[in-house]
Amino acid sequence: MDIFRHSRYSSNVATAPLVGMIIALAAAVIPMGEKVAGWVICGFFAACIARLIFNRPGARLPSLPLKLLLFAGSVGGVAFNYGSAVGIEPGFSILVALVGLKLIEANGPRDFHVLGLLAFFLALCDLFFSQDLLRWLYVAIIVLLVLATLVRFHRGTSPGSYSRSTWLAMRLLLQALPIAVLLFLFFPRVYGGFRFQFSQSLMNIGGMSDRLSPGSMSSIALNSDVVFRADFPDGNIPPMSSMYWRGGVLWRGDELTWVLGPFFSRTEYQPAPMSGPKIRQRISLQPHGGRWLFALDRPMEMHGASYLPGGVLQSKRAILSRYRYEVTSLPEDRQTKLPSDQMRAALDLPAHLSPRVKALVASWKAESKNPAKIVEAALRYFRHERFTYTLQPGSYSDANALDEFLFERRQGFCEHYAAAFATLMRVAGVPSRVVIGYHAGEYNSLGKYVIVRQSDAHAWCEVWLQNVGWQRIDPTDVIAPDRISSNLESYLESHTSQSDATSGERSLAATGWREIQHDLQLAWDSLNYQWDLHILNFDEDAQMNFLMLLGLGSVSWASILIWVLIATALFVGGLSFFLRRSRSTVDKVGRGYAGFCHALARAGLPREPWEGAQHFAARAAAHFPEQAELIGRISQLYIELRYGRGEASAAHFLTAVRQLPRFSVKSGT
Amino acid sequence: MESAPTDRVWVWPNGRTLGLAAVLVAMCYAGASQSNGAAYLLCFILTSLAIVSLVHAWANLHGLGASVESIPPVFAGDDVSVPVVLTARKGGSHFGVLVSVSDGAPSAHEGAVVPESPSRLEVRFPSPARGHYRVIPLRITSDYPLGFFTARRRIKVAHEFYVYPTPHGDLPFPLTVAPTRQPRDGVRHEGDDFGGTRLWRPGESQRHIDWKAAARNPVLLTKQWTGETDEILYLDWATLPGLDTETRISQLARWVVTAERGFETYELRLPGKIVRASRGESHFHACLRALASFESPAAN
Amino acid sequence: MKSRIETLVSQIGQIIVGKEDAVRLATACLLARGHLLIEDIPGVGKTTLAHTLARSLGLQFRRIQFTSDLLPADIVGNSIFDREQQRFIFHAGPLFSQMVLIDEINRATPKTQSALLEAMEETHVTIDGVTHPLPSPFFVIATQNPQHQIGTFPLPESQLDRFLMRIELGVPGRAAERTMLLGQDRKIMLKEFRPVMPIETLTEVQEQVRRVHASPALLDYLQDLLEASRRRHRAGLSPRAGLALLHAAQAWALMQGREMVLPEDIQAVGVAVMAHRLGHDMEATETSGRTLAQNLLREVPVP
Structure with a gap:
C-alpha cells in the first residue's frame, strides 16, 4: 500500500x-x-x-x-x-x-x-x-x-470529512441494532459457575458495614449512591415515615459501638409469628459487597436466603453484582417467647459502665419497674435534655464514649442515639438490640418505586416487651421528629439556615430551579431503573420467563439458535439487497436486460462488457439454437427500446424477459 | 480469449477478525461471569456490527468497474506497469480500494471512487516471461468500512500487452549487409550534406567516427553523408546456429536495440516471420513484438 | 435504399476482390461526406479502389501525384493575366473535381498539404480574394506510404483529423489473389462499369445518413469512448473526432438498413475513425493507433 x-x-x-x-x-x-x-x-x-x-x-x-x-x-x-x-x-x-x-x-x-x-x-x-x-x-x-x-x-487516501465517517458509523450501529436485539433476547445466558469474579474492590462500595460505631452512619450520610430500588407490585405502599428497611441486627454492644454478636444455634431458632397486612416488595439491590438483603420491617422467609434470628434476611454469598429479589413483609411482630440464648444476648452488658449512667438508669427504675414506663422515661430524657441531632457530632473517645455523649457533648447522629438507647435499656434490664438499615427513601412517582440511597442509612433500636414482643423504638424520632417524616436531605436543608452558616447563601429564587432539576433527576432515575430492570437484569431466569411468554419454553436452545441464525441470514440478505439497490439506479429495462444477460451467463455464456446487444444476441443464438427465436426477440425489443426512437413498448420487453426459460448448456461444445 | 470472468465479490475474514473475535469472547465471558448485562449488550452490538460491516464490505466492491488502459510493452525483467481505471456504479461510491495484478504482488491504492470521475491508478508487477499476453487478472480488495473483513474480487480484463525478450548477448553484428543500391561512383561523397549517423563497424575509417556523440553514448557512431549507400542490416535467426531458442531470441533483441539506437535500417528474419527492412519507432516495436511472440513459452 | 448501397458495394467488390471490409468502410466514409486516407504499401489497389468508387457513382475523377516540388497553385489552380480581356482569369486546378485521388500525400511539402486540407475542410478555395466553391459532392481519397522514408513530410496531427477515416487495404488473401491473377484486367473492367447510383441519389443518401437516429443511450456510449480516450492519452479524441465517429456510425447503420445507430456500428467503424487520431500519441505509448483504438473499444463497456 x-x-x-x-x-x-x-x-x-x-x-x-x-x-x-x-x-x-x-x-x-x-x-x-x-x-x-x-x-x-x-x-x-x-x-x-x-x-x-x-x-x-x-x-x-x-x-x-x-x-x-x-x-x-x-x-x-x-x-x-x-x-x-x-x-x-x-x-x-x-x-x-x-x-x-x-x-x-x-x-x-x-x-x-x-x-x-x-x-x-x-x-x-x-x-x-x-x-x-x-x-x-x-x-x-x-x-x-x-x-x-x-x-x-x-476510506484511504481521500477520506473526506469526519462527519461523513461518523454518519456512516451511526448508520452501521443503527443497522446492527436488529441483530443485536435478537441476540440479546435469544442468546442463551449462563451465569455463575465461573471461577473468575472480581472482588468488591472493583465496585464503588461504601455502604453499610456489619458494625455500628460513632460516625459509621454519618460518614455515608452524604453519599447519594443508590443502594436499592423497590417497587410494590400489589400497590399497597406504606407511609414513608414507617418505611424501615431492615438490614442487620446487632446484638453485642459496648457503649456506643455495636457489632453483630453471637451466632445462635439454628436448632433453637424458629421464625417469629407475625401479623398485619402483607406488603410485597420487589427489590433491585445494587452490589454492596456485604450479604444483607434489605426488606421492610419485618420480612418473611425468602427462598435462597437465610433467615437470621434478628428477623433479617442474609444472602448466602456476598452481593457482588446487582441482585433482584421479591420479599413479603408483615408489619406486626407477634413473638411471645424469647429463646433463652437470645434473651441472654439481649441483656449482655458492657464490662465497664460509668456510675453516672448507672445512677441515671436507677432514677428511671425508681419511678417504675414496668419496662414500658422505663422506655418512656428514657425517651423523655432524650427529649428534654437538649440533645442535638447533627452530622458533625465530633469524635468520641473509645473509653468513656457513652458517658461523654449522655452527659457532656449531647451531640449525635442516629447511630449515637440508637446505640446509647439500647445500652441504657440493657442497664435497666430491658432486653434490647440495635437494627441497622435504611429509613424511608424517595418515592419516584414517575416510575412508582422507592429509591433508597446511602444517605438514607439509619440505625434504630428494638426492645423486648413481655407479651408484646420486639418493639421498635427510634430515639432519633424523639430528638429530630422532622428527620423521620422527611428525608435527611430536606431535613438538613431546613436546618442549616440556623445551624450551619456555610451554606446560608442559597437564595429562595433558586428553589424553583432546584425543583425542576429534582424532577429531571427523578425522571432520569426512573429511566435508569427501567434499564436496570429490563436490560441489566435480563438474566437466565428473565430469559426463561420471556421464552415462556412467547410459548417457547420447551424449545431447545439448539433450535432457538438455528432460528436466530436464520433470522440473521435473512436480515443480512435484506440489507445487502437494500445496499445494492440503493447504489444502482438502472432503469427497469436495463435491469430486465441485465437479468437476461445474467441468465445466459449462468448457462455459460457471459456477455463481455463491451459487447453490444446485437452482437451478443448473435453469439447467444448460435450457442443456444433452440432458444434462438426468444433470444432474438428479447434482444430486438431491447435494442429498439435502447437505441430506437421510443416506439417499442417496455411492457412487451419485460414480459418477454419474464418468460425466459433456463438456458440449458449445449452438450458437446 | 479466456473463459467467463469470475466477477463475484467474496468477503473473507482476516487477522483482525480474529482479534475482534477474541475481544468479543472476552466480553461474553465477562458478561457471564460478572452477570454483567451491559457487557453482554456491548458484546452483542459489536457482533452484529461485524455482521453488518461484512455486508457493507461486500456492497463496497459490488458494482465497481475496472478496466485497463494500454499497457506499454516492457523487456522481460522490468516491471510491467498497468494503468487501471476504476469506475463507480451509478449512484454509488467505493472506498479504500486496493488493486493488484495477482496475489502477493504489490498493489496500488485508491481512496475513493466516485461516480462522476473515474479514478486512474498504476499497478506494477514483475514481468512474466516474454510473450504476447491478452488477459490481465486483476485482484481488487477493500477493507472498508471497519476492516474486520476483506472484500475481494477477481476480474480478468481482456487486454493485450507484450513482454519483449531481454536484450542480451555480445555477439558481433552479422556481416550480411547487403547494399540496396550500388554507390553511383563507389566513392564517398564526403563534404556533402551531413546525413546523420549510423553504427560504426570494425574496419571503417576512424576519421568518420562521431567522437562528440561517443562521449555521450557508449556506442560508436559513424558520420554519414548523403549520397552514401543505403545499407540494410539483416538480423537473421539462421546466423545463430548452435544456441538454444531463448539465447538466440535475446541476442536478436540485443541487435535490434543496438541497430535502432544506431539509426540503422534493419530487417528481422525469423523462421516463418520476416519483418521487412525499415527503421524508426514502429519498426523497432514490430521487430520486438515478433521476437516476443516467437515460439512464446507463455501459454497465455 | 439498402439494396442500392448493396449493389454499389458488390460492384466495387468485383474489382477489389477480397477486401469487402475496406470497401464498405470506404463507402460509409463517402456516404458520411468524409474524406478517406488509405495507408498501405504500393500495389495493393489503392488507386483502383478510388477509381472504382468514382466510376460506380458516376463522379468526375482526378488523380494528383504529390511530389516534393508540388506547389499549392498546382493543385488549386491559379489566376493568369489574360491579355485579351485585360484581367486575371482563374484557371481551376485538378482539385476541382468531385472525386480526387491524392497519391502519396506525405511527399508534398507541408505548405501544399495544408492548402489541400484547407480546401477539404472549407469546400471552397480562395485565391486573390476570390472564393471559388469546390464541386459537390467533393470527396478526397489520399494515400500514404506507412514507412518512414527520407524526403517525406508526415501529416501533422491537426490535419490527420480532417480525414474521416484511415483504412488499410493489406495484401489480398491467397484465394482473392488467385482470382485477380486469373481474372480480367482491372482497367478494362473499370471502363465497362456503369454508374449504379446517380449523383442526386448519392446526395439524398448523404442527407439521410444525418437523420439516422442516435439515442441517448448510444450517445452515452459514444461519450464514454471519447472520455476514456482523453483519460488515457495525452491528447485524446477531439470533439470533431466524436462527430466523425457519429457520422461514420450513422452511415454504417444505414448501410445495414437500420434507422438507428447501435454500439455495434460504432465498433465497426471505430478503428478506422479513431486509429489515425490516436496514432500520433505513438512516442508516448509506443503502440500503434490501431491497437489503441482496438483496446479502447474493448475496454469501454456498452451501457
Whole structure:
C-alpha cells in the first residue's frame, strides 16, 4: 500500500484517524482512573501527547530499546506501587500502561486496528466499574468514536470529512441494532459457575458495614449512591415515615459501638409469628459487597436466603453484582417467647459502665419497674435534655464514649442515639438490640418505586416487651421528629439556615430551579431503573420467563439458535439487497436486460462488457439454437427500446424477459 | 480469449477478525461471569456490527468497474506497469480500494471512487516471461468500512500487452549487409550534406567516427553523408546456429536495440516471420513484438 | 435504399476482390461526406479502389501525384493575366473535381498539404480574394506510404483529423489473389462499369445518413469512448473526432438498413475513425493507433 510504505521508525498513520483513536482511548481510560495508579494515568496521557508529536513530519518513533525500557519500567513500577503485579488494581494499571506503550509504538494499519480493539476492551473494563445507563451511554459513545475512526481510516487516501465517517458509523450501529436485539433476547445466558469474579474492590462500595460505631452512619450520610430500588407490585405502599428497611441486627454492644454478636444455634431458632397486612416488595439491590438483603420491617422467609434470628434476611454469598429479589413483609411482630440464648444476648452488658449512667438508669427504675414506663422515661430524657441531632457530632473517645455523649457533648447522629438507647435499656434490664438499615427513601412517582440511597442509612433500636414482643423504638424520632417524616436531605436543608452558616447563601429564587432539576433527576432515575430492570437484569431466569411468554419454553436452545441464525441470514440478505439497490439506479429495462444477460451467463455464456446487444444476441443464438427465436426477440425489443426512437413498448420487453426459460448448456461444445 | 470472468465479490475474514473475535469472547465471558448485562449488550452490538460491516464490505466492491488502459510493452525483467481505471456504479461510491495484478504482488491504492470521475491508478508487477499476453487478472480488495473483513474480487480484463525478450548477448553484428543500391561512383561523397549517423563497424575509417556523440553514448557512431549507400542490416535467426531458442531470441533483441539506437535500417528474419527492412519507432516495436511472440513459452 | 448501397458495394467488390471490409468502410466514409486516407504499401489497389468508387457513382475523377516540388497553385489552380480581356482569369486546378485521388500525400511539402486540407475542410478555395466553391459532392481519397522514408513530410496531427477515416487495404488473401491473377484486367473492367447510383441519389443518401437516429443511450456510449480516450492519452479524441465517429456510425447503420445507430456500428467503424487520431500519441505509448483504438473499444463497456 502506497500510503503505508513502511519505514520502521517514522509514523505511517494519518493524523486525523490517529487523533480520533487517541480521544477514544483516553475517554475509555478516564473512568478507570480510581483503580489505576495515578502515575500510570499521567504516563498514559503523556503517551497520547507524545504520539501526536511523533506524527509530525520528520519526527521519529521511539526505538526498540527505549520501548523495552518503558515496558519494564512501567511493569516494575506498578509492581513496586502495589507490592505485586497480580491483582485487580495492578492488573488495570498494567493494562493502561500497555495501551499507552502500544499507542507510542503504533505505526501502520495493523497497529491501528490493535488500538481499536484495545479501545473496545477498555470500554468493556469501564463496564466493570459501573453499569448504569449513564456509563453505558458513555461507552456507546466511545464505541461510536472508534467506529468512525476505523471507517475514516479505511476510506484511504481521500477520506473526506469526519462527519461523513461518523454518519456512516451511526448508520452501521443503527443497522446492527436488529441483530443485536435478537441476540440479546435469544442468546442463551449462563451465569455463575465461573471461577473468575472480581472482588468488591472493583465496585464503588461504601455502604453499610456489619458494625455500628460513632460516625459509621454519618460518614455515608452524604453519599447519594443508590443502594436499592423497590417497587410494590400489589400497590399497597406504606407511609414513608414507617418505611424501615431492615438490614442487620446487632446484638453485642459496648457503649456506643455495636457489632453483630453471637451466632445462635439454628436448632433453637424458629421464625417469629407475625401479623398485619402483607406488603410485597420487589427489590433491585445494587452490589454492596456485604450479604444483607434489605426488606421492610419485618420480612418473611425468602427462598435462597437465610433467615437470621434478628428477623433479617442474609444472602448466602456476598452481593457482588446487582441482585433482584421479591420479599413479603408483615408489619406486626407477634413473638411471645424469647429463646433463652437470645434473651441472654439481649441483656449482655458492657464490662465497664460509668456510675453516672448507672445512677441515671436507677432514677428511671425508681419511678417504675414496668419496662414500658422505663422506655418512656428514657425517651423523655432524650427529649428534654437538649440533645442535638447533627452530622458533625465530633469524635468520641473509645473509653468513656457513652458517658461523654449522655452527659457532656449531647451531640449525635442516629447511630449515637440508637446505640446509647439500647445500652441504657440493657442497664435497666430491658432486653434490647440495635437494627441497622435504611429509613424511608424517595418515592419516584414517575416510575412508582422507592429509591433508597446511602444517605438514607439509619440505625434504630428494638426492645423486648413481655407479651408484646420486639418493639421498635427510634430515639432519633424523639430528638429530630422532622428527620423521620422527611428525608435527611430536606431535613438538613431546613436546618442549616440556623445551624450551619456555610451554606446560608442559597437564595429562595433558586428553589424553583432546584425543583425542576429534582424532577429531571427523578425522571432520569426512573429511566435508569427501567434499564436496570429490563436490560441489566435480563438474566437466565428473565430469559426463561420471556421464552415462556412467547410459548417457547420447551424449545431447545439448539433450535432457538438455528432460528436466530436464520433470522440473521435473512436480515443480512435484506440489507445487502437494500445496499445494492440503493447504489444502482438502472432503469427497469436495463435491469430486465441485465437479468437476461445474467441468465445466459449462468448457462455459460457471459456477455463481455463491451459487447453490444446485437452482437451478443448473435453469439447467444448460435450457442443456444433452440432458444434462438426468444433470444432474438428479447434482444430486438431491447435494442429498439435502447437505441430506437421510443416506439417499442417496455411492457412487451419485460414480459418477454419474464418468460425466459433456463438456458440449458449445449452438450458437446 | 479466456473463459467467463469470475466477477463475484467474496468477503473473507482476516487477522483482525480474529482479534475482534477474541475481544468479543472476552466480553461474553465477562458478561457471564460478572452477570454483567451491559457487557453482554456491548458484546452483542459489536457482533452484529461485524455482521453488518461484512455486508457493507461486500456492497463496497459490488458494482465497481475496472478496466485497463494500454499497457506499454516492457523487456522481460522490468516491471510491467498497468494503468487501471476504476469506475463507480451509478449512484454509488467505493472506498479504500486496493488493486493488484495477482496475489502477493504489490498493489496500488485508491481512496475513493466516485461516480462522476473515474479514478486512474498504476499497478506494477514483475514481468512474466516474454510473450504476447491478452488477459490481465486483476485482484481488487477493500477493507472498508471497519476492516474486520476483506472484500475481494477477481476480474480478468481482456487486454493485450507484450513482454519483449531481454536484450542480451555480445555477439558481433552479422556481416550480411547487403547494399540496396550500388554507390553511383563507389566513392564517398564526403563534404556533402551531413546525413546523420549510423553504427560504426570494425574496419571503417576512424576519421568518420562521431567522437562528440561517443562521449555521450557508449556506442560508436559513424558520420554519414548523403549520397552514401543505403545499407540494410539483416538480423537473421539462421546466423545463430548452435544456441538454444531463448539465447538466440535475446541476442536478436540485443541487435535490434543496438541497430535502432544506431539509426540503422534493419530487417528481422525469423523462421516463418520476416519483418521487412525499415527503421524508426514502429519498426523497432514490430521487430520486438515478433521476437516476443516467437515460439512464446507463455501459454497465455 | 439498402439494396442500392448493396449493389454499389458488390460492384466495387468485383474489382477489389477480397477486401469487402475496406470497401464498405470506404463507402460509409463517402456516404458520411468524409474524406478517406488509405495507408498501405504500393500495389495493393489503392488507386483502383478510388477509381472504382468514382466510376460506380458516376463522379468526375482526378488523380494528383504529390511530389516534393508540388506547389499549392498546382493543385488549386491559379489566376493568369489574360491579355485579351485585360484581367486575371482563374484557371481551376485538378482539385476541382468531385472525386480526387491524392497519391502519396506525405511527399508534398507541408505548405501544399495544408492548402489541400484547407480546401477539404472549407469546400471552397480562395485565391486573390476570390472564393471559388469546390464541386459537390467533393470527396478526397489520399494515400500514404506507412514507412518512414527520407524526403517525406508526415501529416501533422491537426490535419490527420480532417480525414474521416484511415483504412488499410493489406495484401489480398491467397484465394482473392488467385482470382485477380486469373481474372480480367482491372482497367478494362473499370471502363465497362456503369454508374449504379446517380449523383442526386448519392446526395439524398448523404442527407439521410444525418437523420439516422442516435439515442441517448448510444450517445452515452459514444461519450464514454471519447472520455476514456482523453483519460488515457495525452491528447485524446477531439470533439470533431466524436462527430466523425457519429457520422461514420450513422452511415454504417444505414448501410445495414437500420434507422438507428447501435454500439455495434460504432465498433465497426471505430478503428478506422479513431486509429489515425490516436496514432500520433505513438512516442508516448509506443503502440500503434490501431491497437489503441482496438483496446479502447474493448475496454469501454456498452451501457
